[in-house]
Amino acid sequence: FDIIVTGRGGHAATPHNTIDPVVVGAQIITALQTLVSRNLDPTEALVVSVPKFTGSESYHIIPDSVTLGGTVRSLSPAFRDFAEKQIKVCAENIAAAFGAKVQYRHRRLEPLTFNHTEATELAAAAARGLVGREAVNEQVKPVMISEDFSYMLQARPGAFLFLGNGPTAG
Secondary structure, X not given: OEEXXXXXXXXXXXXXXXXXXXXXXXXXXXXXHHHHHOOOOOOOOEEEEEEEEEOOOOOOXXXXXXXXXXXEEEOOHXXXXXXXXXXXXXXXXXXXXXXXXXXXXXXXXXXXXXXXXXXHHHHHHHHHHHHOHHHOOOOOOOOOOOXXXXXXXXXXXXXXXXXXXOOOOO
8 A cells, every 4th residue: 555645844943834744654654553453353363564654865854745655464355455444544534633635545466365275285295295294384374475376276276385495594
């Protein structure tokens, strides 16, 4: 997702004459963390990350706008729907409280990657036959990676596997 926060820039020596989008963006990021911690069962999985925050390159100018960018990861389509809606509501309300505006764009990329049981069991059996039972870890926890192989698994039964090189570095 992308959130563009627009305020009114100005000189850092006179912040009272601005609507500082940097401060608004920081408040939005902090509030987004409560979408998970205060709205969902803690045993369920939802990750909202905001690793992108861009604005001015200057040390003494408050910019007119900043851009936040992030990602939503979940094992539940319902949680993805929840996050998409609530990120927008959260950003808009926080911006309004400061007199700023937001533009919000949410892009759904790859769908969830779910292995089919029979295909997974077949792949595990083949791996055990090739390298031995002790070298096959069938107790892998779900991971929150984006993977376009999910489209293949929607079209045909299959399994997404991790192949490794043992206990050495990946």
